Amino acid sequence: MPNVGDEASNKQLIFRDYVTGLPKESDMYVTTSTIKLKVPEGFHGVLVKNLYLSCDPYMRLRMSRVEGYSSSYTPGAPLTGYGVAKVLDSRHPDYKVGDLVWGITGWEEYSLITPTEGLKSIEQGLKKIQHTDVPLSYYTGLLGMPGISAYAGFYELCSPKKGEYVFVSAASGAVGQLVGQFAKLLGCYVIGSAGSKEKVDLLKNKLGYDDAFNYKEEHDLDAALKRYFPEGIDIYFDNVGGKTLDTVLVNMRVHGRIAVCGMISQYNVHQPEGVQNLACLLFKRIHMVGFAFFDHHHLYPKFIETVLPYIKEGKIVYVEDMVEGLESGPAALVGLFSGRNVGKQVVVVARE
Amino acid sequence: MPNVGDEASNKQLIFRDYVTGLPKESDMYVTTSTIKLKVPEGFHGVLVKNLYLSCDPYMRLRMSRVEGYSSSYTPGAPLTGYGVAKVLDSRHPDYKVGDLVWGITGWEEYSLITPTEGLKSIEQGLKKIQHTDVPLSYYTGLLGMPGISAYAGFYELCSPKKGEYVFVSAASGAVGQLVGQFAKLLGCYVIGSAGSKEKVDLLKNKLGYDDAFNYKEEHDLDAALKRYFPEGIDIYFDNVGGKTLDTVLVNMRVHGRIAVCGMISQYNVHQPEGVQNLACLLFKRIHMVGFAFFDHHHLYPKFIETVLPYIKEGKIVYVEDMVEGLESGPAALVGLFSGRNVGKQVVVVARE
Incomplete structure (x- = not known):
């Protein structure tokens, strides 16, 4: 030293x-x-x-x-x-x-x-x-920016209720893996998408997701979402934006909530993809909220108090x-x- | 009879x-x-x-x-x-x-x-x-569906504060003409867009808008919005959707709110226009909410109680x-x- x-x-x-x-x-x-x-x-x-x-x-x-x-x-x-x-x-x-x-x-x-x-x-x-x-x-x-993003985005902005249908993209990522576990702790049904078999296995076998799929193997995302959510999606935790968001919009339920935590699919493109299904916000009276960790600083003590016991009991893994x-x-x-x-x-x- | x-x-x-x-x-x-x-x-x-x-x-x-x-x-x-x-x-x-x-x-x-x-x-x-x-x-x-839409959409969903910058599209329409008047009663700065000189005159001379423009005469809507809102838009009350919404997104301020009341530009098209600037929701932490009158029924008595005196005093016209x-x-x-x-x-x- x-x-x-x-x-x-x-x-x-x-x-x-x-x-x-x-x-x-x-x-x-x-x-x-x-x-x-x-x-x-x-x-x-x-x-x-x-x-x-x-x-x-x-x-x-x-x-x-x-x-x-x-x-x-x-x-x-x-x-x-x-x-x-x-x-x-x-x-x-x-x-x-x-x-x-x-x-x-x-x-x-x-x-x-x-x-x-x-x-x-x-x-x-x-x-x-x-x-x-x-x-x-x-x-x-888990205990830093991604953790508080998952916590504030899910609990505060999505107003989740037990039994609701939750979809998370980039679900094995720093934020997504926590959103799924929070959703399960609350008694939601939660499906994740990720980009490899290894990640899908992780979601299903380690991170407690009810089910998961590899978006790279789904040529028709709309069909995949309808398969996993025959009754529609109450909450979409968006980490990717673009075409995924567009397809989710038509699969949302009335009074659904979308928390936009990230849009990784759009960060490297010169011209952003157009999202065509925004009228669903109107028809289904959806709340869609972009957010950032630093607006939710004040929740940090409550977050730590909530999450630490779960970590120690093995109810949240990372x-x-x-x-x-x-x-x-x-x-x-x-x-x-x-x-x-x-x-x-x-x-x-x-x-x- | x-x-x-x-x-x-x-x-x-x-x-x-x-x-x-x-x-x-x-x-x-x-x-x-x-x-x-x-x-x-x-x-x-x-x-x-x-x-x-x-x-x-x-x-x-x-x-x-x-x-x-x-x-x-x-x-x-x-x-x-x-x-x-x-x-x-x-x-x-x-x-x-x-x-x-x-x-x-x-x-x-x-x-x-x-x-x-x-x-x-x-x-x-x-x-x-x-x-x-x-x-x-x-x-x-004024006292029916459009009235309660304007009232609930503006007061409940946009959380407006005195002095904020408000933009309303289809501003002389059934809903828009009320949103502008509500915004002025609260002490906001409010600009409307409409599709003819006659409507723009109405907005400025009868409906109390601070200013208004004919969107058909603005070849560059982004430039127009920057002219009317050099400091950006806090609240957008959307009646039209499409390209207008897309351009408004880049002109929103941090923590802005968008109430989607209608998307008339998209009702007659086969393929909806793609909205490219949704990443602004994230960067500016914007709340965007689609809503419909019938979810806000319970506000009707309060609405009538608020609006009737304004009508009788000539503070709201229609x-x-x-x-x-x-x-x-x-x-x-x-x-x-x-x-x-x-x-x-x-x-x-x-x-x-």
Whole structure:
């Protein structure tokens, strides 16, 4: 463990330039600089050692020049994203040396996190980890942004009731695997779609889905949905958008709810696919809501209180896809868009 | 006034056959039959004399074979729709001879309305008119289905706040002209679009809109919206769907709300237009809700209590487009889809 004030070498994953279409590994490169492991005087922040970095589809949006959720990455600077880190030095009253935290950090070994770093302000974004009797990497997934997204999106925005019919796309992903388990805990009937046999098996045999299908093998998605939901869909948890959303719309029931958590099918296209069946919103009086994790911050304590016991009792499980080392980051991040990952994609920078 | 038990001639407007594309006047025809002005024994209903019939865009959906809001019209039978009528005979405890009512009735001079008529059940649908110190025709518009649609859609579903930016399409129509006035009463900034100079003048000079434009003269709707809403749109009250909705999406503000009341641009097309900008729902965390009047029945008493004083004080006005006689019905109904009507389209069958 390095000491405060040491000079250390700092491997970084640099964003090369704005991306159009599918991102490639060569859109990022590894470099090594040095960093003084100390928060400089006058900075109101923390210096952290990064442990686990999260690969999330929304990061693709930040690789474009246009704005989406948040501002674009800066060419020549390290990528940023959610991660788990340990505080090595602090000039912020809320954090002390040795604290474990999760939030927005840099894709590098050590990061200086300050409110003015172009990262999220630390008061908003950097949460102290209180419970360490679960894998720390969970704070990039189950207990982090994807977890609260699944929780807020399903429980708050979908108003689910026992016995309702729930469909989840990208169902074995970081968010989808939790939505299915939440739905089952509530007594819903839940079907997931995913892009490989391995993922479908996971959904059925490990993640508690009532059934699941490989969308790549269904030439007629409408027929598939009618097979799995002969009475229609009450709740659609959308992680993909595009044609899937369009086909789901005609299979929704009256007073159905659609939570739009992601639209991964549309992030790499130049011209978005047109959705033709929006009149179903009217005919079936559907609520369709786009949402983002950071609007639901206030639910985090309740979320943790709800989910931790389930984890300890084995009632909620979580599948992670871990790769080792920053050098593995580009392939892991790019792999999200071909569905290479099985479960939540994590890059291990260092174990504590 | 005919007497109970009389045989009377009954002019009817008959639905010829299922329609594809734009409806034509020849999709309906007038015929005359006879009717005994008495509720037959064993029927739990009322016999009414129809006074005012309402032309509403949703009726186009009932002219197709497919289902939309409600079941298709029956070829060879009279059209049905909202109207104002007077009870001539009753075998229902809630209605007595002489009562004025509004609800679903037939496009004919006299209608037998029973729970089993293929019309809406009278308990659900036929409301007694308590206030007759306003024009009775208002119960097809301002005080009827369009009124409660505007009220529930705007106040309940859009969660409007003083000072917010509101856009209304088909703004001089039966619903739109009220949404604008509700928005102004609450202190919003409200812009409407309509399809002629006459309608735009009406919006600006009579209906209290802050400004309005003729969408047929705006080759670049995106530029027009940016001109009227340089800071973006908080609330979009959608009556048209299609390309307008698509362009509005990119001009919405974060946490915007879209109430989908109608999609008149899509009712006559074989292949609906694709909406490409749905990812804005996600990026801007937008709530988009399709709704229908009949889900908000319970608000009717509160609605009447709110709106009647405004009418009497002249704070809410209402523009009607009246045509005389059932024979004028086909042109009036078809005219909705070319925008011929200026304000709420009503067919006068008889004055009380």
